[in-house]
Amino acid sequence: MKRVGIKELAPGMQLGEDLYFKRGGLGVPLFSRGVELTAKNIDQIQRFFSGIASILVQDAGVAGVTSSSPVEQHQSVSAPPPEAPQEERPKQALYGRQLVDGSFDKPGVDALIAATVRERPEFQYTKAKFTEYFSQVGGLLQSFSNTGTLDQQDVAELAWQVTSEFHEAPQYFDPSLLYLVQIEDWDQGTFNHSFDAAVLTLLTASRMSDQFEELTALFIAGLLHDVGKFIYSKYQLNDMDYIVKKPGGLTAEEYEQVKRHVDVEDHVGGWFEQLPTRLREQIIYGILEHHERFNGSGYLKGKSGTSISFSGRLIGVVDVYDALTRRRSYKSMVRPDDAINLLGTMAERGLFDRKIHQTFYSAMGRYPVGSVVNTTAGVAVVLRQDPRSVDAPVVVFGDSGEEVGLLGDESVRIPSGPE
Ligand SMILES: [Fe+2]
Ligand SMILES: [Fe+2]
Structure with missing residues (x-):
């Protein structure tokens, strides 16, 4: 050493x-x-x-x-x-301290999810919807990847369908359950990240706009934000195909090549011509600008502030969150609550639009659904947010199945939470 x-x-x-x-x-x-x-x-x-x-x-x-x-x-x-609380209670023995001590233990999380949420109807329903939509997304992106032609009509129809489902029956199609669904069928498949980004974009945007068409366009933007990776692969514009499939880390030169995935204006600039300009631009600029940063430190153009499109600023936030919680190997995955914490630091450093970051934070919570938390009464998993408080979610205990809203029960706290 x-x-x-x-x-x-x-x-x-x-x-x-x-x-x-x-x-x-x-x-x-x-x-x-x-x-x-x-x-x-x-x-x-x-x-x-x-x-x-x-x-x-x-x-x-x-x-x-x-x-x-x-x-x-x-x-x-x-x-x-x-420091995880040292107080040892019998319940903590069940899933082990490692779940709450900074590391990621997938078998432990799986066991906890199986014991707490898997059988719940809202989970089952959302999972069925996600699976159905994800297979459609996979089909559309796979066909784009094979043929080089995006069926824009099919993409728009799918986005419309998902947005309506979310709009009309949010209790049965809950994007905040995404993490639990995905982690159960953990797969580093190519299109997972696109789908996640679309769903998280929709979740956040729906708190900032009630315009259905705009939400649909933002969902499309989230879905297609990394489409440049497929374009560079398909047309062999650089070594993208090799780089994105490469199992190990990237060299500095390869990383520079990956950055080109947002340099696709010539390819996507004419997409979605049937949509009104305002909506089209949300899609196109979401693709071109999702790695720009509010303080000007991003790429490709180093744009800053509101000269970056709304979709670019919004996808910038959800993209980082998803990349952190879904790294290539689950051994290096970051827990959702840690990812939220890190995003907060990035926001403090001026990387994100504060209002968008705040909206994302209040939608996800300090402990997003699926977070494993070490409460004063033992290890539990976050079941849903409490709209009254960003850091006091409803949790469920693995051994008893008991549900506790932290806001209403003074006896249970998350001691490692913000003071
Ligand atoms: Fe990207
Ligand atoms: Fe991305």
Whole structure:
């Protein structure tokens, strides 16, 4: 193990410590010990951890410590790991502290979901709807990927159908359950991220607009935001096809190539001509501008503030959230509540439109549905938000199946929550 200056990190080095991003009293685990550094995450480390001089890396030739035991391996120079409450109650033994201690344990989460929400009708109904729509999305995007032609009419019809379902029967089509549905059938399939981004865009936008057509256009924008990746692959404009399928990390040059996926104005600029200009532009600019950042630090053009389209600003937020909670390997996935925390820090740094970020935050909650929380009465899973409070959701306990609204029950709290 040795210390390396933050500017001297190089692709291929293995992290020798967990890196926490500190916000308030909480540390968000961003990178785990044992991770092999790529150009992309070196760039992120240098931006997020610019305040620290050096980082522990493992010596070349020394077998890396895998993330299979991250709980025991916590070390951090930037901030201490979040302290899970030490009070041991019998209920906590059931799913283990690892679920609430900064690491992601998929079998544990699966067991908890099976015991708490899987049989509930609202979950089953939403899951059936998601599955149906997802298979349609998959078909449309697959055919675009095969033929290079997007059936814009079919996309618009599907968006209209999903938006109506959400509008008319939100109790049976609840986008906030997306995480639970997806994690159950966890799959790193190509179109999952597109579908997630569309659904999260719809959820957030519906709190900012009641114009049905606009919501439909924003859903389409979310669905197609990364379509440039398919375009670059299909027409072999660069090595995108190889890069997106590559299992390991990316080189700096490959990362530059990935960034070109928003450089597709020539390809998408004429899409959806049948729609009114205002709606068309939400779709086109959502594709072109979702990596621009409110403070001007994004790409491709370095636009800032409201010169970035509304859809670009909105998809920018949901895209980061989804990328964090759905990394390629579930071992490196970030818990939804940690992702929310990290987004808050990014918003404080001026990366997002504050109003849009606030809306997303209040829609998802401090602990999004599906978050595993360590309450004073044991490990529970967040079942739904309480509209009266962003940080006091309704939770369900794994062992008893008991549902508790944290706002109404003074005896149960989430001690690691914001003070
Ligand atoms: Fe993107
Ligand atoms: Fe994306």
